[in-house]
Amino acid sequence: xxxxxxxTVTRGADALNAAYSARLRSRTYATAAxxxxxxxxxxxxxxxxxxxxxxxxxxPADRDVLVLIxxxxxxxxxxxxxxxxxxGDYRVVAYDQRxxxxxxxxxxxxxxxxxxxxxxxxxxxxxxxxxRAVLVGHSMGGMTIQAWAQRFPEQVAQRASAIMLxxxxxxxxxxxxxxxxxxxxxxxxxxxxxQALFGAPVPLPGSAAARGVFKNRIMGPAAxxxxxxxxxxxxxxxxxxxxxxxxxxLAKLDLADAAANITVPTSVIAGEFDKLLPPxxxxxxxxxxxxxxxxxRYTLLPxxxxxxxxxxxxxxxxxxRLIRTARAGAPGLRVGGVAAS
Numbered sequence: 001x002x003x004x005x006x007x008t009v010t011r012g013a014d015a016l017n018a019a020y021s022a023r024l025r026s027r028t029y030a031t032a033a034x035x036x037x038x039x040x041x042x043x044x045x046x047x048x049x050x051x052x053x054x055x056x057x058x059x060p061a062d063r064d065v066l067v068l069i070x071x072x073x074x075x076x077x078x079x080x081x082x083x084x085x086x087x088g089d090y091r092v093v094a095y096d097q098r099x100x101x102x103x104x105x106x107x108x109x110x111x112x113x114x115x116x117x118x119x120x121x122x123x124x125x126x127x128x129x130x131x132r133a134v135l136v137g138h139s140m141g142g143m144t145i146q147a148w149a150q151r152f153p154e155q156v157a158q159r160a161s162a163i164m165l166x167x168x169x170x171x172x173x174x175x176x177x178x179x180x181x182x183x184x185x186x187x188x189x190x191x192x193x194x195q196a197l198f199g200a201p202v203p204l205p206g207s208a209a210a211r212g213v214f215k216n217r218i219m220g221p222a223a224x225x226x227x228x229x230x231x232x233x234x235x236x237x238x239x240x241x242x243x244x245x246x247x248x249x250l251a252k253l254d255l256a257d258a259a260a261n262i263t264v265p266t267s268v269i270a271g272e273f274d275k276l277l278p279p280x281x282x283x284x285x286x287x288x289x290x291x292x293x294x295x296x297r298y299t300l301l302p303x304x305x306x307x308x309x310x311x312x313x314x315x316x317x318x319x320x321r322l323i324r325t326a327r328a329g330a331p332g333l334r335v336g337g338v339a340a341s
Contacts, residue, residue, distance in 0.1 A: 021239070024236050025233070032084070033081045034080050043056070043093070047118055051106025055125065057126060058087035058093075059091050065091045065127060065134070066082075067093045067136065068083070068093065069145065073238040074138075074238070075237060075238070076096055076101055077234060080230075081312040112151070120152060134160070134163070135160050146165070150261050161327075162323070167271045168282065169285075170254075173250060173277070178278060214232045218275070218276060219304035223310045227309050231306050259289055264326075265325050267296050267318060268286040270300050271304050271305055273303065282298070301314055
């Protein structure tokens, strides 16, 4: 049961958390690609239910647009390796999903409609009439794109020239996750247990032991120390109450065959060692896209759940290729194409 605290207390706690989260998001690393790009353009977006979304745009305003949509517990800065790679030649847009980063919660309840409404509002704000973007969604961001295509099928070809879905899922999220040892490897995990484990609104530690657990359960064996530190800092920057609440609702999310509404060239990326959303999820989505004619390529990278961080060069190369495909109008669409690294 939630307790209503005096406004002075909650405002003070929120201010402290905001400062703490900002420091985690703005840390600097020896690997330049992990550092935040300077001087973004701030794009004001307020949703129909009053959520104020933090939306940043980087790069020349007259270039092809990329829209980066992060996953659970992340934020704009999660995409630093891609913002730094692409902002010189493209208009790169990234936003904090509501409740994450510096975006507010609004009055709407978390769910597929809320995710899709927010994406649609961002596209309204950053695309000119008739302009299309390459949409890139990681994890919950990939779920956002699938749900958007299901709710607004007419917008897909109008607003997207190509799509990338990275380490994402459509259904059976808790039933396949292997983050907790034994669960779903030996003993099937009921939804209520997954909600209790991942939905607990507790702060995450940043100790060496925590980094070791994060690498072992979320990232792949080849992830280097800086990538692990970066990934953990991003996740720790999420407000614990938001992280817990979203996890509890994601556990119940079932998008069924929503990806069947995607009608533009789509690249699907899976992580070979992903324990949170194992490759079977991405493979199912890729098979569905192949059946409908929209699969451009399925790629299995030797990573865990964070391929754009763990294998940034390979991820960026695939995104560069997809952009070229979008520009060419996909004349050589390879239905069912597979690339494994």
